[in-house]
Amino acid sequence: MSEIGSGQRTSIDAMRSGELTSGELPVSGGSLVGRQEIVSQIVEQLDPGRVVTLTGMGGVGKTSVSIEVARAIVNDPDRFSDGCWFVEMAAVADEASIPVAITDAIGMFQNDDATPYESVVTGLRGLRGLLVIDNCEQIAGAMTGLLHRLLSDCTDLAVLATSREPLRMEAERVIAIETLNAGTGAYELFARRAVEADGSFDPLAHASAISTICNALDGLPLALELAAARLGTMTAEDIASRLDERFRMLRDPSVSGRNNSLYATVSWSYELLQPVERRLFDRLSVFQGGFDEQAAMAMLDPRDRGVDVRVVLGALVDKSMVNVVSAVARACSDEGSSAGASRGDTAPNNAPEAAGRRYDLLETLRHFGDRQLARRNERAAVRNQHLDHMIEVVAAANAFALSNDWAEGARRFRQDWANIRAAVNWAIDTTRVDDVDRLLRDVHFYCRWSLEAEAAIWAKRAISRGTTIGAVPGTPAHLHVGFQLFLAGDHEAALEELQRGLAARGTPSDRGWCRHYAAVELLYLGRAAEAADQAAVDFSDKSPRSVEAVIRSSSITAFQMYARQVHHDEAAARFAKYAQIAEKSGNSVAQGDVHFNSALCAYGRGDVDTYLAKMGDALEVARRDDIPNLTGYILTAQVHAPGWSGLRGALDALEYWNASRNIGNEFVVLEAVGINLAEMRRLEPAAVILGNLRNDRRKMTSSMSRRQACIGEIALHRSGEAWMEAGAAMSRTELLAYTKRATIEALESL
Known part of the structure; x- marks a missing residue:
């Protein structure tokens, strides 16, 4: 039940350790020919705080060269120790979508309390890495402004961009990717691809035809590869002859120079298709x-x-x-x-x-x-x-996630996320409101547990557009927005959004989840009895899917336990029954969630051994099947225990959120550490931490009384205000390091 928001940057361990492998880069489509010298030149030109832009016409090989450069960087971690990120911009057409695409590519959690650009900075600040941005010519002006800001905020970052024209930045080095020399690189590329297409092909026997083809195609790599692919059905001499003939008919008068050669080659290859x-x-x-x-x-x-x-x-x-x-x-x-x-x-x-x-x-x-x-x-x-x-x-994909194979469902969602994005945006643009609802409904379970935050952006757009044109989306859109407001710590706004969702059209499952999260918000606002009553309505309006039902039932019992409507012994008996249902379902999310709530129940009964065992079981499930939000809120929940237990849990949680670059949940952990240190009479480090958080708009209602009492104790000390001001002057990075040291020192002193 205890919905502690969390987020995870994908492949974060590999990124931060410089172990990002070439398998995570796009496939470049075969060995790179005739580009070794230019790749080495580009690698040498890359420096922190600089942009290197590869320019050239379509089909010249800018993307292939950039991938090879990225692979060289990954294989040489001494240059950029924190790795490399590849961002595809071809489908991005507006300025607002640029930082969203970057956060998606680097796996950065997009918390609703920050703009997408702020999320990018949060994810990349302090990392010595290379950001590769491919195909940005259609947004060149907007990209220039963003990169200027980004390199100012992330001084250890280097950028490699590909564009048909320079970005025209002061810190930019432009390297033109030229066509291949017809007699050397182009000849070699065609010959290699020809042998791949026809193993019996002898380049020496067709040298004259190959030379004719390479000259006719102006050494354009894509054009050469398209022509070579025809050797399965045509001879090299046929290709050379027909290229000359077809080009006269296929050249587009609106396209000039070598771009015309590419257009003609693609047209020629296209018309040869069945x-x-x-x-x-x-x-x-x-x-x-x-x-x-x-x-x-x-x-x-x-x-x-x-x-x-x-x-x-x-x-x-x-x-x-x-x-x-x-x-x-x-x-x-x-x-x-x-x-x-x-x-x-x-x-x-x-x-x-x-x-x-x-x-x-x-x-x-x-x-x-x-x-x-x-x-x-x-x-x-x-x-x-x-x-x-x-x-x-x-x-x-949703059916898998809700079945006995969460991991397969998550894999399918990740694999097709770009296509899902395109489908949702098309549905919004063409006012297919029922389809918007259906898509947002079916991505909800995955987004909630993986913390893929982009769906909330789609939901906001659907609500905004729908309000304007009178085609308002239903409950699922409000559910996504409400959950993101919760993760940002804005519980009042989240509750209002979820109440709007309850008033909108939706399925029983939609309304059930809306009530569930409304109850969570009420609990965070200190209204436990209302939370239990709100959640209990779910019993008369629940989804037929057993995984959803067991998660909700487990949560309802936890709500009632917090509201003292159910005794801990009765709650424990219910959780034992829910655990059997979750185990039978085979769903790892349900299993981990019930273990987690069982642990909270044991803690309330004073049974520390069972608490630790159940938390361990929940964490094992979460990490085994890669469920980021389950992992996050298990780690975070442990920091609220007073004294050494909370401090010990804080070390793992701080490491997790620092790696994930999730500021919202770092706040939760930092606050809990500050409270625990103050209650242990370690007032100076407590004051430094709480002083840094003093102006933060987030509020954890469940810990508010403890926090206020601690601040009162600090205020009584003659140095209390000075300590808090010192903390307020720290950057978040400095505060995280300070908090970790203070936590270790406190644990060692016990």
Whole structure:
């Protein structure tokens, strides 16, 4: 029940230790040819506080070069010890979305008490790392302003950007990525790709044709790869001859220079596709962040419903129009399958295959496909089709998360998050309000436990737009906004938002969760009896899903226990029953949550041994299955215990929140440490900590009386105010280090 907000930056341990692996970088699509010298030059130019911008036309290889630079940085942690982050900006079209994209890429928790830009600074300040920002030409002006501020606030950060034009910053070094030399780099690239397309191909036997092709294509890497992919069905001499012929017809008078060569090459490759291949290629351009075979099948043109999508995709891959970006999926072992079959809430039948592929389009090709849809006035219809498919994807991921396989559900959400974002925004823009509700409802459980905060941004946008045009979303949008206000510590505003959600249209499950979080807010506001009464309404309006039901039932008992409506012995008996239900469900979130509430009950009874054992069980589940919010509030809950017990728990919690860069929950832990130190008569460090927090607008109602009593004791000391002023002057980084030292010293003195 005790909803302590938390957040986690993904892969944070690897990032902070410089162990980010190249596997976490985008796939560049084959070995890089003819770029070794420029990669070394770029690496040498990268310095903290500087921006290096790679410029060049579409298809010249800016992204591939930037990925190779990032890989070099990752493999040389002495240069940038805290790692590298890759941010794809191709789908970002407005200034407000830039920091959101960065926070998403670096895995930074977006707390509602800070702007997205402040979240970026919180996540990157003090880290010596490289931020790679790809495809930012459409937002160049806004990006310039943001990077100027970011490098001022994060002085140890270096930035590598790719753009078709310079960002025109004072701290910018511009490096132009040129086309490959026709006689050397271009020749080698074509020859390599030709051999990959046809193992029997002999470059020496076709040297003249290769030279003709390389010159005709102006050494453009993407154009060369598209041409080489044709060697499965054409000879090099045929390609050389037909390129010259087709270019005369396909050159676009509105496009000049080498960009025209690229346009003509893509057009030529596109027109050589079979009709079904062209139709699918165009429709695949709607995806953001990749897709799998099932997604491709869902996007087939109605006239192509009977075709084998694997065959068509294979043909597009062979012709370099589509890339394979992943061929690894989590395997379902026989043992795991049989274990799940015995549980009440098993994973859906469409469990992941032992091995599966994900695909993507290069950005240049994506734009080309989208252009074809627009020319035929099919763009809106295809985006609606994509939205319909993503509704099914989100529902399936949610079914996993609510079943015996939270980890698989979370993996599916993470894998398709960019597509979910595109679908939600399209639904909001086209006023498909019921679909907005459905998507926000089905991402709620994942967002609540993983603390993926972006859904709250979508919800705010849906509410704002809906209010303006008279198409107001239902309860799920208010639920997301209310939960984010809770995480920010603004409990009054959160309660108001949740009350608006209860008045909106929604399912029984929607209303149940709204009541649940409204009860949480009432508890934080010190209104325990009202909280218990509010939550108890849930008994007459609960979801049929057993995982949700057991989590809510466990929470209701905890509310009633805090309100002294249920004796601890009765609560313990209920929690034992809930634990059996959670175990039968196989859902790790339910198991961990019930263990946690059982621990709180044991603590209330004075049974410290059971308290520690249950907390240990909850933490084991949370860490085993990577449930960030469960991990966070277990660690945080322990800091409220008085004396040495709370201080001991604070060390783990401080480390967790410092790594996660979550200021909101750092506040909770810091406050608890300050209170415990004051109650142990260690007034100076307590005053320093509480002095730093004095002007913070967050308030923990449950600890307010203890905090006020401690501040009163500090005020009686002649140096009390000076200590508090010293704390107020500290930065958060300084305060965290100070608090850790003070905690260790206090524990060592006991």
